[in-house]
Amino acid sequence: MYNLRLKLNRMLVVLMMTVISACTTLGPNYIAPEVAKELDWLESQDKTLASDKPVDPLWWRSAFQDDTLDKLVSIALAENLTLRSAGLRVLQAQENLRIATGAQFPTQVLRGGIGRTGLAKGQASSGVDRNFYSDELGFGLQWEADVWGRFQRQIESASAQLDVSVASYDGVLLSLLAQVSQTYLNIRTLEERERYLRDNIVIQQQSLTIAEDRFEGGLVTELDQDQARSLLYNTQASLGDIQISLVQLRNTLSLLLGQSPGEVITVLSSSSQIPETPAQIALGMPQDLIRRRPDIRQAERRLAAQSALVGFAITDLYPTFTLGGSIGFESTDNSGNDLSDVFTSDTRSWDLGAGFNWNVFNYGRIKGNIRLQDALFQQLMIDYQNTVLNAQAEIESAIIAYLVSQQQLGWYIKSEQAARNAVDIANVQYDDGLVDFNTVVTNLLTLRTQQDLLASSRGQVAVNLVGVFKALGGGWEIHAGKTVDQLIPNETKDIMRKRTKYWDGVLE
The missing domain is CATH 1.20.1600.10 (Outer membrane efflux proteins (OEP))
Incomplete structure (x- = not known):
């Protein structure tokens, strides 16, 4: 799993350098x-x-x-x-x-929020509180390369x-x-x-x-x-x-x-x-x-x-080629968790990616x-x-x-x-x-x-x-x-x- 992640990171870096060059x-x-x-x-x-x-x-x-x-x-x-x-x-x-x-220049987005969720009986596991609060905080970055x-x-x-x-x-x-x-x-x-x-x-x-x-x-x-x-x-x-x-x-x-x-x-x-x-x-x-x-x-x-x-x-x-990524934190007060756990490593998530968009069929x-x-x-x-x-x-x-x-x-x-x-x-x-x-x-x-x-x-x-x-x-x-x-x-x-x-x- 670690080798696969390392290969993906290298591929993203190579793609980024190729696009820029x-x-x-x-x-x-x-x-x-x-x-x-x-x-x-x-x-x-x-x-x-x-x-x-x-x-x-x-x-x-x-x-x-x-x-x-x-x-x-x-x-x-x-x-x-x-x-x-x-x-x-x-x-x-x-x-x-x-x-x-x-x-x-890249566009930056800072997102955050807090909310309360109520689950149906069939959606929640036994012994889990169906009504709970959740909060999140994240930062995203996206850049379209001027190729x-x-x-x-x-x-x-x-x-x-x-x-x-x-x-x-x-x-x-x-x-x-x-x-x-x-x-x-x-x-x-x-x-x-x-x-x-x-x-x-x-x-x-x-x-x-x-x-x-x-x-x-x-x-x-x-x-x-x-x-x-x-x-x-x-x-x-x-x-x-x-x-x-x-x-x-x-x-x-x-x-x-x-x-x-x-x-x-x-x-x-x-x-x-x-x-x-x-x-x-x-x-x-x-x-x-x-x-x-x-x-x-x-x-x-x-x-x-x-x-x-x-x-x-x-x-x-x-x-058009775009590069982007985000990092975020999310926690709940359910199952023994606390909203203040939002900044712990266990609540962290991230993504990094690249993509392209090509209008091929435009009929002239x-x-x-x-x-x-x-x-x-x-x-x-x-x-x-x-x-x-x-x-x-x-x-x-x-x-x-x-x-x-x-x-x-x-x-x-x-x-x-x-x-x-x-x-x-x-x-x-x-x-x-x-x-x-x-x-x-x-x-x-x-x-x-x-x-x-x-x-x-x-x-x-x-x-x-x-x-x-x-x-x-x-x-x-x-x-x-x-x-x-x-x-x-x-x-x-x-x-x-x-x-x-x-x-x-x-x-x-």
Whole structure:
């Protein structure tokens, strides 16, 4: 009997060593695919662009140097609800990785209990108490050997999904920076358009006064003053459209900042012009896109996660091997025994074993799943390549939009100056009776139009510059080096810690 037990123990040890030594990782090992990249920007010869300098992570500060914008961005980073939600998704992905990592280790079970048993007369021997108490205490251990890399592939996939969630957070952050900046710039643009309208109202009132004086002097008909009034009233009515748009943009900004509209108005209360754009902007090189753009990193990491799932699906073709054992103690208060005897050697029992499980007859389901996962991988590879191409096209479009809007602004500045001079000359000549009032009205309309175009163009240059930085993917680096829990606001962490104690050591 002893020799048989010794042989069984040796067989278990040999089986265990064989299983462990045979461990391998099935499936394709992921290699990041090569994609076509531009060597330089199409407009790289323009002196406004600097390809030899990296994009400034704090581009909104260096590009516009506007204290109000800096304050708005700081509030948005701290209070925006969409960004908070993205941070929590990163936390979820981190916990999924912990779960996947824990699956590769043995499971331990501690069991115990006490109970009372009543036996029928035919079940108990003569002189034995049919009613008795029993207790037990035991410990079990079971481990599935990762022979084919099944758990390893799950960890790889979960790790890549964590990277996906971080890149998604970066994308939300980048979008938030751009939205806050562009909304603020559009507000300042509308304010400047409003100032121009009010200036035009003053000029048109002066023209109306001249027309009324000339009518009272019998020099012109009533037509001139009616034309002047019509133009003036139309300009005054245009103020309403500007004011509606201003309220709407302020409400949009309040949503981005996670604050009430009244609080946003307080921040915007200081008078400010449309910020000037810098003489030169740093673009970096096209090769930096893959490292910098969050959507590209997200697509690449999603591809890596799917590659691991292909290997995970392949492992279903092969058997799983488990090793396990347990030791336990059990006693009763029957037949002269006592419950306290539970820890004596006479009450000890144990077992040790190994086994396998092989899904042999699956009717093609496993191979079908492998093909499915591989097809998904191929689709994601094409999506990744398409994302890179779209990114390059988006940047080139943003660059040309910025450069052309700068050129347009130069012409609008000259046009506005000419229109202003024309109004002054027309008013003098009309007052002297050299031209009719149609000439004055035409020039007043031209001035109003040109000044509105000038303000819109100046704002569009700044908005287009934000579009360039957004397309380049700059700005998310401001959270580089932060741990996952640092992406969660302190008040949110406090709420979560109060709800359950299991965040201790995770949310610091």
